[in-house]
Amino acid sequence: MRWSQLFIPTHRETPHEADVVSHQLLLRAGYIRQLAAGLYSYLYLARRSLLKIEQVIREEMDAIGAQEMFLPELHPAKVWQKSGRWDAIGHDMFRLQDRWGHDLCLGMTEEEVMTSIATGELRSYKQLPQLWYQIQAKFRDEPRPKSGLIRARRFTMKDSYSFDLDAAGLDVSYKKHHAAYCRIFDRCGLKYITVEAHSGEMGGSQSHEFAAPSDAGEDVIVLCKGCGYAANLEMARSTPRPPTQPDSAEDLPPEEFHTPGKKTIAEVAAFDGSPETSHIKSLVIVADQKPYLVLLRGDHSLNEAKLGSAIAATKVRPAHPEEIREWFGADAGSLGPVGVKELTILTDEALRNRRDLICGANRDHYHLRHVTPGRDFETSFADLRDVAEGDACAQCGKPLTLRKCIEVGHIFKLDRRYSESMGLSVLDPNGKEVTPIMGSYGIGLERILATSVEQNHDDAGMVLPASIAPFEAIITPVNLKNDAQRQASESLYEDCRSQGIDVIYDNRGERAGVKFSDADLIGIPYRFTIGKKISEGIVELKDRSTRQSTDVRLEEAAMRLAEELAKAVDPSAST
RNA sequence: CGGGGCGUGGCGCAGCCUGGUAGCGCACCUGCUUUGGGAGCAGGGGGCCGCAGGUUCAAAUCCUGCCGCCCCGACCA
Numbered sequence: 001m002r003w004s005q006l007f008i009p010t011h012r013e014t015p016h017e018a019d020v021v022s023h024q025l026l027l028r029a030g031y032i033r034q035l036a037a038g039l040y041s042y043l044y045l046a047r048r049s050l051l052k053i054e055q056v057i058r059e060e061m062d063a064i065g066a067q068e069m070f071l072p073e074l075h076p077a078k079v080w081q082k083s084g085r086w087d088a089i090g091h092d093m094f095r096l097q098d099r100w101g102h103d104l105c106l107g108m109t110e111e112e113v114m115t116s117i118a119t120g121e122l123r124s125y126k127q128l129p130q131l132w133y134q135i136q137a138k139f140r141d142e143p144r145p146k147s148g149l150i151r152a153r154r155f156t157m158k159d160s161y162s163f164d165l166d167a168a169g170l171d172v173s174y175k176k177h178h179a180a181y182c183r184i185f186d187r188c189g190l191k192y193i194t195v196e197a198h199s200g201e202m203g204g205s206q207s208h209e210f211a212a213p214s215d216a217g218e219d220v221i222v223l224c225k226g227c228g229y230a231a232n233l234e235m236a237r238s239t240p241r242p243p244t245q246p247d248s249a250e251d252l253p254p255e256e257f258h259t260p261g262k263k264t265i266a267e268v269a270a271f272d273g274s275p276e277t278s279h280i281k282s283l284v285i286v287a288d289q290k291p292y293l294v295l296l297r298g299d300h301s302l303n304e305a306k307l308g309s310a311i312a313a314t315k316v317r318p319a320h321p322e323e324i325r326e327w328f329g330a331d332a333g334s335l336g337p338v339g340v341k342e343l344t345i346l347t348d349e350a351l352r353n354r355r356d357l358i359c360g361a362n363r364d365h366y367h368l369r370h371v372t373p374g375r376d377f378e379t380s381f382a383d384l385r386d387v388a389e390g391d392a393c394a395q396c397g398k399p400l401t402l403r404k405c406i407e408v409g410h411i412f413k414l415d416r417r418y419s420e421s422m423g424l425s426v427l428d429p430n431g432k433e434v435t436p437i438m439g440s441y442g443i444g445l446e447r448i449l450a451t452s453v454e455q456n457h458d459d460a461g462m463v464l465p466a467s468i469a470p471f472e473a474i475i476t477p478v479n480l481k482n483d484a485q486r487q488a489s490e491s492l493y494e495d496c497r498s499q500g501i502d503v504i505y506d507n508r509g510e511r512a513g514v515k516f517s518d519a520d521l522i523g524i525p526y527r528f529t530i531g532k533k534i535s536e537g538i539v540e541l542k543d544r545s546t547r548q549s550t551d552v553r554l555e556e557a558a559m560r561l562a563e564e565l566a567k568a569v570d571p572s573a574s575t
Numbered sequence: 576c577g578g579g580g581c582g583u584g585g586c587g588c589a590g591c592c593u594g595g596u597a598g599c600g601c602a603c604c605u606g607c608u609u610u611g612g613g614a615g616c617a618g619g620g621g622g623c624c625g626c627a628g629g630u631u632c633a634a635a636u637c638c639u640g641c642c643g644c645c646c647c648g649a650c651c652a
Binding site for chain 2: 011012013089109140143218317318410478479480511514515517529532
């Protein structure tokens, strides 16, 4: 491609609406333009990158025997009603009606459609397993789209679905996907970790997330440098730091004391000189319409996903102030478990075997001291808290660290949730009707691009790996008006093309500095610079990531780069 | 949905407080010079100042309402 004919609208200045690096650079480098909140047009460069990412994914999915399909993005309500998600999902789904008043939605994911195809067609265990996938647009009416391509309302997902006869089969399909995903992210040059994750609304028994470390991420991953333990914050377990001050051995009854205007744990702790670890934090939570009193150590915070799992609730929310007033006769800030009868009390494990603690008295401006779980109130225990930086690893005892990550892929064992609700069954070898077991597996294509930019950039712009960069190389003549330089550029351009190198020729009449800056900004991994040394038959080959430049002979230049690319591209080619 | 910020040529911004000719840098067009890291000089084009009402002789500027975008939180497969 010749740059002079292309539309690559680069900007010198950072657009004001973007504040994460990938968003800024994708806009500045002319990859994308915003149409509305969470909706982006992919211009030429982004399109090329995304097609390359798509092709990597396609190759690896095909390699595990998955079959690509193409499904409608517009779904009739009835398939979602059948699975029960039409009502379960709420505002995240884009809904519309056709001219007859029939309800439709834009697809957020394809469990329902894929399963409905299977329901019509799969009849025998002999047809299993099946691995089906598609690479298509997904629509989610996010409460808050943000960070450019990282959380958009329309994005591209590769989603695949496995149908197996039994759990052992699902295990095989799941492992195949896990391995394929590792190859995909390796080939795309991402740094990532795989962690156990929370299944959320997808349901199912097991899930793993592919988490790419980045400050622009919204996921928090807990890591142990000692033993390699890694888990999503929603699943992670730890041994909390011991209380700052040991509990009193005395056996005193609860005693009310006046705490005028002190509401937060920090305020009460400062007021009476006790450490926060000797306090009970009381949170009122409504889970599936049922109220709970949730107790945590004063310095800990609640993880709502863990709570949801502990009580098998799907919808968890903090109680409204009026509800709290009605149930406790006091406001948040003076709440506690003593005397509470109507609400189920759940207590975090960190408070097990603790005694002589401080909590609210259910009377405004009063707290209780000498409170002991089990003696002064009935409760059950569960792991409900967020792991905190510096907690000890539950496996090896070393301190844990927290890392923000972008979720680039997620695989789920769905079990029979969808096959059952959608009425999928086949005959087993004994002629008995059985319900196949399913898995679902997703990768966000734009997130791979955005994450790559997040992980690979410098002050000049993006530094993309050759596998996903819009071009593998760029030819930059320093001065186009110089005949020798121009002719050499033309001939190198032809050489590169005959070597199969995806190359762009910057034949614009710009000054060298402009062309260098643009090439750096858009992140092309290799640059041929054709300048004065062409009189000796020499061109420079510069590596964008190392910024190292080597002199090569013009005649050998394309071949040299082709060899270099063959080394870098596709480390998994042998498998 | 709660809190905050911002809407002025394509991009980045000033002007608004204290009402009176819409301005700067970059980009763009023409010409000349220049050509190894975002050139110089000269000339030029481009604006519903987010939208709608109101106040006023007069509104980018003051008032009211709405819309859009961004950030924090809530929320989120």
